[in-house]
Amino acid sequence: MSTRVDASPRLLRRGVVIASIVAAAWGLAACSGSAEFAGSDASYAEGGQAEAADAAADDGSMAEESTDDRALIVTGAMYMTVDDPISAADDAVGIVEGAGGRVDARSETAPSGYDGGSARLTLRIPAPALDAVVDDLRTLGSVDEFSTDSADVTDEVRDLDARISTLRASTERIAGLLDHAEDIKDIITLEDELAGRQAELESLEARQRGLDDQVSMSTIDLSLTTEPIVIVDDSPRSFWSGLESGWNALLSFLTAALVVTGVLLPWITAAALLAAAALIAVRVVRSRRDRSTAASSVGTQAPEEPAAAGGASTDGDG
Structure with a gap:
């Protein structure tokens, strides 16, 4: 029983030491990660200013930028x-x-x-x-x-390029930390941060492609x-313009009537000739029919005259 009582303090002290080491390691990792995130955010937010500062320090070469570089x-x-x-x-x-x-x-x-x-x-x-x-x-x-x-x-364009470059570097560093992370909380935190940075990086790259x-x-x-078609309103607006319009309409009608007559005249002539020929044919047919009818009637009445005469003599004799 005493042995168990003596071992418990030692185990307790060992656990406290291990917990202290883990806490220190976690705090160090957290501090380094926070510092890195903060440094990344700061460099990400101030990318344009840093780029401008580097450009100003480069012997004024960017100060005299040519038109072709715009x-x-x-x-x-x-x-x-x-x-x-x-x-x-x-x-x-x-x-x-x-x-x-x-x-x-x-x-x-x-x-x-x-x-x-x-x-x-x-x-x-x-x-x-x-x-x-x-x-x-x-x-x-x-x-x-x-x-x-x-x-x-x-x-x-320059600000976008700087932000993309900084965000890519930050994403790569977070990916490196994720590769060496062992604690589940660190892994979850780093994965969430990496996913957010990658989504933002893809958005910036899409914007860069559109701008390019x-x-x-x-x-x-x-x-x-084409040239517009001009429609002229020539409707009459006075007595003389109305008279002129009516006269022109009459001439147009007569002209159209003559044209129609000229077109129809051959057909009218042909129709008249056909009608005349048909009338002549009808008359010829009727004439022949009348003659045949008359001849048949004469042939029918000729044998009856002697009988009529004989009858008359017989009656006379009686």
């Missing part, structure tokens, strides 16, 4: 009058694709009684080839309006139309 988003619109909008749209697509660009949107309107149709295209043109492509597009017809606008996003696409490919909205 990141510009160029957008514009071009309105043109062409003879055939659909055909001109096909030519515009060929010009843009030949320069390495693409067409993001296209819409067409069929010709009507008021215009010859229209076409609208959203063109994405490589920034270095923008001027050459615009010059080729001008040959499709008459340019009614053309305008461009540019937005300088150089600082935004806008910078590398300029956007031009091309509108192609």
